[in-house]
Amino acid sequence: MKRTLSRRQFTLLAAATVAAPALRAQGKPEKSKVAIAVGGKAAFYYLPLTISEQLGYFKAEGLDVEISDFAGGSRALQAVVGGSADVVSGAYEHTINLQSKNQVFQSFVLQGRAPQIALGVSPKAMPNYRSVADLRGKKIGVSAPGSSTNMVANLVLSRAGLKASDVSFIGVGTSAGALAALRSGQIDAMSNTDPVMTMLEQKGEVRIISDTRTLKGTQEVFGGPMPAACLYAPLEFVQKNPNTCQALANAIVHGLKWLQTAGPSDIIKTVPESYLLGDRALxxxxxxxxxxxxxxxxxxxxxxxxxxxxxxxxFEPTVKPDRIDLGKTYTNDFARRAKEKFKA
Known part of the structure; x- marks a missing residue:
């Protein structure tokens, strides 16, 4: 016997079909406990992550998030590759680098739209500095070898005809250790994030030679918009845990929305005291x-x-543009839903 649907049944069925993706997007996280690895959490580079954590936005999405801090993005990535963390809060370009090594990782929510990294030389160590070529044979401090700070330095060097092997890169972290390394003369120059670089700059302890802390500076260094910090994970994790990734994206976008209207006193009240590096005004x-x-x-x-x-x-010979599928390195599906939810 052939069943026919009444108009009312058909309307209800159609409505349910349309609602299904929205319901799925708000589903319970497949994994409520999530381990996030980050390289230099106190840096402004990862401020959205800290804000979302401190204001309880992960908890509001039904997540129990554990954040482990490492010296730099490359170390945070090792934690996920090694299986001790699920998600990296790190630089987007790592997903491209990984694909060139046949490992597919995908970014699913962006935290920074410029790298916020400055490269500067120590006037004490290099009083006669004239051009990037003078860095040959020098020691350059980076958060950790292979990290975003290292990538920006490599790019600046390559434009001046220098190879990474023409200098020595030394991992110094992104906070007090980085300040100490430059001040004690362990390094001659440094590629790092804020607040460290502004602190050194304002005290005349570093002379900035390349700056991606503004959109204009980023355009000058990279020739286009350069995405920075994001949450990314192995593609398999993203596919297996869509509700978890949605909850993570929701929490970050909620934090981004809060940051758009936050005043200086709001920031000071929200970030841990140790992030201020002893100088609130700076x-x-x-x-x-x-x-x-x-x-x-x-x-x-x-x-x-x-x-x-x-x-x-x-500057990276292993990265061949024709062999990289950019579409696999990021998805905006989760961020788009989060944007709609929070009207960001």
Whole structure:
């Protein structure tokens, strides 16, 4: 016997079908306990992560998030590759680098729309510095070898005709250890994030030679928009845990929305005291410098992915643009839903 649907049944069925993706997006996280590895949590580079954690936005999404801090992004990535963490809060370009080594990782929410990294030389160690060529044979401090700070330094060196092997890179972290390394003369120059670089700059302890802390500076260094910090994970994790990734993206986008209207006193009240590196005024001065570099809605621009690939390929021989499928390195599906939810 052939069953026919009444108009009312048909309307209800159609409505349920349309609602299904929305219901799925708000489903219970498959994994409520999530381990996130980050390289240099006190840096402004990862401020959205800290804000979302401190204001309880992960908990509000039904997540129990454990954040482990490492010296730099490359170390945080090792934690996920080794299985001791699920998700990396790190630089987007790592997903491109990984694909060139046949490992597929995917970014699913953006935290920063500019790298917020400055490269500077020590006037004490290099009083006669004239051009990037003078860095040959020098020691350059980076958060950790292979990290984003290292990538920016490599790019600046390659444009001046120098190879990474023409200098020595030394991992110094992103906070008090980095300040100490430069001040004690262990390094001659440094590529690092804020608040560290602004603190050194304001005290005349570093002379900035390349700056991606603003959108304009980023455009000058990279020739286009350059996505920075994001949450990324093995593609398999993203596919198996869509509700978990949605909850993580929701929490970050909620944090990004809060940051758009937060005043300096709100930031000071929210971040841990140790992040201020003992100087509240300088911390706020550096926040004002990088504010525009913070993402607005968690979406990664297609143009930005192309800029990152071009930048990496310019000094990384293993990265062959024709062999990279950029579409696999990021998805905006989760951020788009989060943006709609929070009107970011």
């Amino acid at each position: 911390y706020l001065a550096s926040f004002n410098k990088v504010r525009e570099a913070i993402a607005l809605d968690g979406l990664l621009p297609d143009e930005g992915a192309k800029t990152a690939l071009k930048a990496l390929a310019s």
